[in-house]
Amino acid sequence: MQMTDIKHHLTDALLMGYAAGTLPEAFNLVVATHISMCDDCRAALAEFDAVGGEVMMGADSAEMAEDSLTATLNKIANAPAATKVRAQSSGLFPTPLQDYVQGDVDAVKWRKIGGGVSQAILPTSKGATVRLLHIPAGTAVPDHGHRGTELTLVLQGAFVDETDRFGAGDVEVANEDLNHTPVAEAGMDCICLAATDAPLKFNGFLPRMVQRFVGI
Amino acid sequence: MLTLAKDSTKPDAAVAMGLYSPEKPRLSGVARTKRLNQTDTAKRMMWVAHVTAIRDNEDREAFAELFAHFAPRVKSFLMKSGTSPDMAEECAQDVMATLWRKAAMFDPAKASVSTWIFTIARNRRIDILRKERRPEPEELPWGPEAEPNQEDALALQQETSKLGAALAELPEKQRMLIEKAYFGDLSHSEIAEQTGLPLGTIKSRIRLALERLRHVMK
Known part of the structure; x- marks a missing residue:
């Protein structure tokens, strides 16, 4: 499900981390979901994968065990051929996200x-x-800052904050420097996939209380 | 983005068909680099043909050659990422077995064999070192042709050759950080701790390296 008018893309650092396999799983999920929607980032990732291949081939080699090839051929004889590629998602969520939800948007167990x-x-x-966040049209998420990195990928609707507008397929990469109040655009409820490597910092007293109970 | 520009000069096409044979005359630096890239591209096309031979004929000889070339690199990659030698041996075998089983899924218009094997090895590393799932992007729908276009495949193998050469020519300080970023199972801040370099220096050196690679790939 490629989207054509994506304006906000993944950073080089994220693409490289995903290609190198050094990002936490939660970030990998946002990256894989965005790439499912974005041809530009898919092409960029192919390049970072290629860098990985060249780095691997450019380094020294290790000696294999004596019976290594035979052992591998035995493994091949005992394992079935790989199955075909999975079908593309026809729902709102791309397949990597559906794997984690175990279904599409109607399978999500929302908590207020x-x-x-x-x-x-x-x-x-x-x-x-x-x-996953569900923000009713026209509603604001409380003003907050970030201790680490926060990735927010829009799956449906759009939100606007102090920096720009983010529509379906767009990803916002926020760090310590950004304090923002995302507001879902009127018209359609906004559904986002958001990952963070540290708890968010809410700037009001009440949201801070709530945070202790909901675990954002 | 490192744009994958097409440069399909005739000699390269000859290389692909195995018609190319090296000549002796003295070459300028540029010509020498071009010559190197041609032989490298020819090698890459040969690996592609090997994977196809496994797919179509379960060709064990082709597999043995791929194994001899790639398995020691995969093992070394896994050891540098913190895997014990025994585990790395075991996993390198698994990676090569996966290459056989997935030979039908390899698309030389999208990746060089080295790139493809790297992604299999990386996923295996995440599997064993972190015991995590690896979310992968949705596959693109199949195009009208089931068999990838030879020209596209050749163009991509040429691009990857260029990339490999550009990487080897990076200043030592930059190349070292790119290698650490891919080898070590380390985040940028962990590389900072390990090398004692400030995080900002690491980020800017990696950025410079990427700019250089992109410039060469234009």
Whole structure:
């Protein structure tokens, strides 16, 4: 499901980290989901993968065990051929995201977190967290800053903050420098996939209280 | 983006068909680089043909050659990423077995064999070192041709050759950081801790390296 008018893309650092395999799983999910929607970043990733291949081939080689080839041929004889590529998603969520939700948008188990906003935390390894956010049209997410990096990918609708407008397929990469109040555009509820490697810092007292209970 | 420009001069096409044979006359630096890239591209096209032979004929001889060339590199890559030698041996075998089983999925218009094997090895590393799932992007829908276009495949193999050469020519300080970024299973801040370099220096050196690669690839 490629989108044509994506304006906000992944950074080189994220693409390189994804290609190198050094990002936390939660970030990998946002990157893989964005690339499913964005041909530009798909092409850029192919280049970073190619750099990885050349780095690997340019380095020294290690000696293989004596019976290595035979052992490998035995493994091949005992394993079935790989299955065909999976079909493309026909729903709202691209397939990597559907794998984590175990279904499309109607399979999400939303939990209200106040102010009309709902979330669903997806299971990933430690180091970073990722959640789906449902923000009703015209609603604001409380003003917050970031301790680490926060990636927000829009899947449906759009939000606007102090920096720009983010529509379907756009990804916002926020760090310590950004304090923002994202507001969902009128018209359609906004659904986002957001990953962070540190808890968000809410700037008001009440949101801070709420944060302790909802675990953003 | 490192744009993949097409440069399909006749000699390269000859290389692809195996008609090219090296001549002896003295060459200028530029011509020498071009010559090197031609032989490198020819080698890449040969690896592509090997994968096709595995796909179509379960060709063990082709596999043995691929194994001899790539498996030691994969093993070294895994060891540098913090895997024990025994585990790296085991995983390098798994990676090569995966190459056989997935030979039908390899698309030489999208990747060089080295790139493809790297992605398999990287995923295996995430699997064993982190025990994590690896979310992968949705595949693009199949185009009208089931068999990838030879010209596209050749163009991509040439581009990857150029990239390999450009990488080898990076200033040492920049190349070292790119290698660390891919080898070490380390984030940029962890590289900063390990090397004692400030994070800003690391980021700007990597940025400079990428700019250089992009410039060469234009």
